[in-house]
Amino acid sequence: MEMARRIKFLDTTLRDGEQTPGVNLNLQEKLEIALALERLGVDYIEAGFAIASVGDFEAVSGIAKALKSTGVVSLSRALEKDIDRAWEAVKNAVSPRIHTFLATSDIHMKYKLKMTEAEVLENSAKAVAYAKKYTNDVQFSPEDATRSRPEFLYKVLEGAIKAGATCLNIPDTVGYTNPEEYTKFLKGIMENVSGIEKVDISVHCHNDLGLAVANSAAAALAGASQIEGCINGLGERGGNAAIEELVMLFNTRRDYFDLEHNVDTTKIHRTSKLVSSLTGVMVQPNKPIVGANAFAHESGIHQHGVLEERSTYEIMTPESVGLTSNTMVLGKLSGKHAFVQRLDELGITPATDEEVSKAFGKFKALADRKKEVLDEDLIALVGDKSDSVAKKFELVSFQISSGNRMINTSTVQLKVADDVVTKAATGDGPIDASYQAIADICGYGFKLKEYTIRAVTGGHDALGEVHIKIEYDGKIYMGRGISTDIIESSILACLSAVNRIG
Numbered sequence: 478m479e480m481a482r483r484i485k486f487l488d489t490t491l492r493d494g495e496q497t498p499g500v501n502l503n504l505q506e507k508l509e510i511a512l513a514l515e516r517l518g519v520d521y522i523e524a525g526f527a528i529a530s531v532g533d534f535e536a537v538s539g540i541a542k543a544l545k546s547t548g549v550v551s552l553s554r555a556l557e558k559d560i561d562r563a564w565e566a567v568k569n570a571v572s573p574r575i576h577t578f579l580a581t582s583d584i585h586m587k588y589k590l591k592m593t594e595a596e597v598l599e600n601s602a603k604a605v606a607y608a609k610k611y612t613n614d615v616q617f618s619p620e621d622a623t624r625s626r627p628e629f630l631y632k633v634l635e636g637a638i639k640a641g642a643t644c645l646n647i648p649d650t651v652g653y654t655n656p657e658e659y660t661k662f663l664k665g666i667m668e669n670v671s672g673i674e675k676v677d678i679s680v681h682c683h684n685d686l687g688l689a690v691a692n693s694a695a696a697a698l699a700g701a702s703q704i705e706g707c708i709n710g711l712g713e714r715g716g717n718a719a720i721e722e723l724v725m726l727f728n729t730r731r732d733y734f735d736l737e738h739n740v741d742t743t744k745i746h747r748t749s750k751l752v753s754s755l756t757g758v759m760v761q762p763n764k765p766i767v768g769a770n771a772f773a774h775e776s777g778i779h780q781h782g783v784l785e786e787r788s789t790y791e792i793m794t795p796e797s798v799g800l801t802s803n804t805m806v807l808g809k810l811s812g813k814h815a816f817v818q819r820l821d822e823l824g825i826t827p828a829t830d831e832e833v834s835k836a837f838g839k840f841k842a843l844a845d846r847k848k849e850v851l852d853e854d855l856i857a858l859v860g861d862k863s864d865s866v867a868k869k870f871e872l873v874s875f876q877i878s879s880g881n882r883m884i885n886t887s888t889v890q891l892k893v894a895d896d897v898v899t900k901a902a903t904g905d906g907p908i909d910a911s912y913q914a915i916a917d918i919c920g921y922g923f924k925l926k927e928y929t930i931r932a933v934t935g936g937h938d939a940l941g942e943v944h945i946k947i948e949y950d951g952k953i954y955m956g957r958g959i960s961t962d963i964i965e966s967s968i969l970a971c972l973s974a975v976n977r978i979g
């Protein structure tokens with residue numbers, strides 16, 4: 478019997494996903510997501526673009542040091558200084574990889590790169606050879622591959638293989654292709670590029686026309702051995718292929734795809750929640766696999782069918798993606814042991830004893846305000862790393878006076894260095910007034926660009942999670958705050974955004 482082929486997943490949530498407009502994660506948040514992705518079982522994590530900023534560099538190198546088995550990748554343009562920086566960032570990883578790229582489509586070469594075909598051919602091979610001096614594991618991407626002239630692309634790919642590339646990624650950068658065309662395109666590469674059988678063929682599909690998952694699946698059937706994507710389908714513009722959808726597709730239709738992978742599907746739900754919670758990008762309710770309605774049956778006929786026999790309307794079980802009907806409820810009488818055990822079951826155990834104690838402290842404080850502490854609460858609490866980042870401004874207290882026929886006033890007290898500063902301000906509502914008071918204390922005249930609030934769970938005592946985006950000095954900063962009191966979550970979100978400035 479023939480063995481199923483193994484497909485690798487490269488997760489780029491922290492690189493392409495972080496290019497989602499308005500998303501900017503701090504080091505602690507990126508580390509938390511990287512650890513969750515390692516537990517999920519992806520093969521590689523593209524942790525950032527090391528030369529892009531100091532923050533990106535620190536995130537890639539921090540993740541490279543923290544992960545125990547997963548490969549860590551940094552993106553780099555086809556430039557020596559980028560490759561130097563990428564290597565500096567990934568060199569401490571158990572499996573480091575440099576990913577270098579150069580566009581090959583006429584449009585990109587003419588208008589963006591202002592390079593001739595000959596220059597692109599030469600520079601791509603040179604970049605791979607340069608990266609190869611540092612590590613054996615070098616990935617090359619001809620950007621905008623699917624809009625490139627095939628004969629030219631073959632030459633570039635052949636040059637990259639000769640220079641030592643171990644993985645060739647064929648990106649559909651602008652989400653332009655379709656499954657049938659992509660299949661032919663990839664077959665063309667496999668038939669015309671000498672040495673291609675020695676390297677991994679990777680695909681990286683954008684979702685501009687809603688085909689990213691379909692195109693990636695077609696590529697897997699055509700023989701690709703690596704698929705790139707992001708959790709919750711995050712990414713530039715319409716996003717990247719959603720990894721969770723591909724994984725469940727391969728599992729549910731094992732009969733058709735006959736592919737094996739290393740992903741533990743029962744960790745999908747919590748990873749998705751964590752990514753949504755930390756990035757502030759909500760998951761649409763009808764999103765496959767991880768949307769709130771993905772396993773809900775509304776119509777009476779469907780409910781009847783499922784009650785009789787689940788498989789009538791259920792092609793995969795909620796349990797297979799980690800949705801459990803857990804009956805063990807944590808509350809204020811729960812001890813540390815039960816707390817740690819539940820975290821362990823959720824796969825989110827903090828790394829050090831100190832972090833466990835901190836998380837337990839947060840849990841106790843929450844249990845005082847909320848009768849039942851549910852899994853979603855724990856994911857939100859443990860994912861909240863705001864207290865592990867050095868903060869310029871910290872909340873001491875706030876007091877509001879608000880109503881529909883009065884001037885809304887908020888008095889906010891913040892710890893600023895060794896001082897406590899108090900300011901009162903008025904506004905259209907209690908949140909507006911509080912934000913004005915914070916702006917007065919911090920001296921930042923920021924503009925609120927976006928504000929969303931969601932209940933982490935159901936119930937009157939649910940945690941309210943607030944995500945905001947503020948604009949200051951031409952830049953956007955995001956902030957997140959959670960509390961059972963929505964004014965407090967709003968203030969904490971504002972402080973978390975303000976603390977990212979400078």
Ligand code: KIV
Nearest residue numbers: 578618620621648650
């Ligand atoms: O979409 C794209 O082409 C990319 C490359 C850098 C791989 O993100």
Ligand code: ZN
Nearest residue numbers: 493650681713
């Ligand atoms: Zn991309």
